[in-house]
Amino acid sequence: MSDDMRLHGELIGRQGSRDALNTPVLVLDADALDRNIAAMAGLAAARSVALRPHAKTHKSVDIARRQIAAGAIGLCCAKLGEAEALAEGGVTGLHLTSPVVTPPAIARLAALAGRSEGLTVVVDHPANAERLAYAVAPDAVRLGVIIDIDPGIRRTGVASAADAVTLAETIARHPTLRYRGVQFYCGAQQHIESYAGRRAAIEDRTEYLRTVIAVLTAAGHAPEIITGSGTGTHRIDLDLGVFTELQVGSYVFMDxxxxxxxxxxxxxxxxxxxxxxxSRVISANGQGIATIDAGFKAMATDGGPPVIVDGASESAKFIFMGDEHGAVIGPDRLTIGDRVTLTAPHCDPTVNLYDSFHVVRGDTLIDIWPVSARGRSR
Structure with a gap:
């Protein structure tokens, strides 16, 4: 039994039980989640584009099953450990969006390919493709391989169209590999706040992607799959019409x-x-300030401070006060024990800090879902 289930299992189904949760606690609004899943699925279906959402956001078998039930063809995973965790939960159609290069990891990938239907993985170097080819058993299912294209951030991906062709030719030489297409993820553009600025940046990058696809096609390696996009650019990418599938992730939660x-x-x-x-107010002895039990350990901090959405007035602000504590600054006269609800500054790494989602409908706890791939970063 998980610690969250031990502490809160008896609260499931009890009216108003959200108010009895030990804090800080990660809370998930079931109805809002389902509306988000349905909205994105509808957008993709209307353009006849496949949806392969990114599990790095939620790391949850339960949420993955909801996405597939709404029409997703599978899930993306950033790390091999995430893919293993989802496969253990029966999720198929998994795509690894980061290269797998070390000998022990390649051995695990080869084993996963034998038990996970539709598994694909990106590569960005011929040496990696060669190692994958020799690790997959000749009589096993061919491993689907997708060429990662660098959109200009120099994190991963081939650096040119010529390099993409060289890599495609390497893949084609090996009977244990199956070339499926290309990946193009513009991570640097996802959080440009202005829609016009973000669209201009994505239009520029999409033109580059078109040139790479044209060169691959001319060389006899037309991609069956063109995968990428994200929550920040999904509407723009659907309008531009290049991607055959979307890797959106944070739309399920928003942060x-x-x-x-x-x-x-x-x-x-x-x-x-x-x-x-x-969170809960644990001290309120100063004028215009109250201390809550959520600090650096309760949320990722790379996205700035959280927004207070309940428990204090709109003018109230949050500031970090240390590992375990935060402060609510504002006109409210809060008292010890008051509940203060925050949004996550950055949802993906925030989720990785918790063992479970406490799923609520209104103010009632209706279930506790494990963060299935928490810590599975290898």
Whole structure:
């Protein structure tokens, strides 16, 4: 039994049980989550584009199953350990978006390919393709391979169209590998707050992607799959019509970084915040300040401070006060024990700090879902 289930299992189904949770605690609004999943699935289906959401956001078998039930063809995983965790939960159609290069990891990947239907992995160097080819058993299912194209951030990916062709030819020489297509993820553009600025940046990068695809096609390696995009650029990428599938992730939760972006160039927000951190006031002895039990250890800090969404007035602000503590600064007269609800500044690494999602409907705890791939970063 998990510690979260030990502490809170008896609260499941009890009216108003959210208020009885030990804090800090990661809370997930089930109805908002399902609306977000349905909204993205509808957008992709309307353009006949496949949806392969990124599990690095939620690391959850339960959420992956909901996405597949809504029409997703599989899930993306940033790390091999995430893919193993989802495969253990019966999730298929997995795609690894980062290269797998070390001998022990390649051995694990080869084993996973034998038990996970539709597994694919990116490569960006011929030497990596060669090692993968020799690790896969000749009588096993051929491993699907996708060429990673660098969009200009120099993190991973081939550096030119010529390099993409060289890599495709290497893959084609090996009967244990199956060339499937290309990946192009513009991570640096996802959080450009202005829609116009983000669209201009993506249009520029998409033109480069088109040139690489044209060169591959002329060389006899037309990609069957063109995968990429993200929550920040999904509408733009659907309009541009190059991707055959979307790797969107954070749309299921939304966080401060994405809520600060104009995703659609329209007044309405396409997705709702569904992920929250509930905390409690533990000290309120100063004028205009109260201390809560959520600090650096309760959320990722690379996205700035969280936004207070409940428990204090709109003018109240949060500041970090240390590993275990935060402060609510504002006009409210908070008292010890008051609940203060925060949004996550950056959802992906925040989720990785917790063992479980406490799933609520209204103020009632309805379930506890494990963060299935928490810590599976190898």
């Amino acid at each position: 401060r970084q994405y809520n600060d972006c104009d995703l659609t160039d329209a007044a309405d927000a396409p997705f709702e915040t569904s992920l929250f951190i509930d």
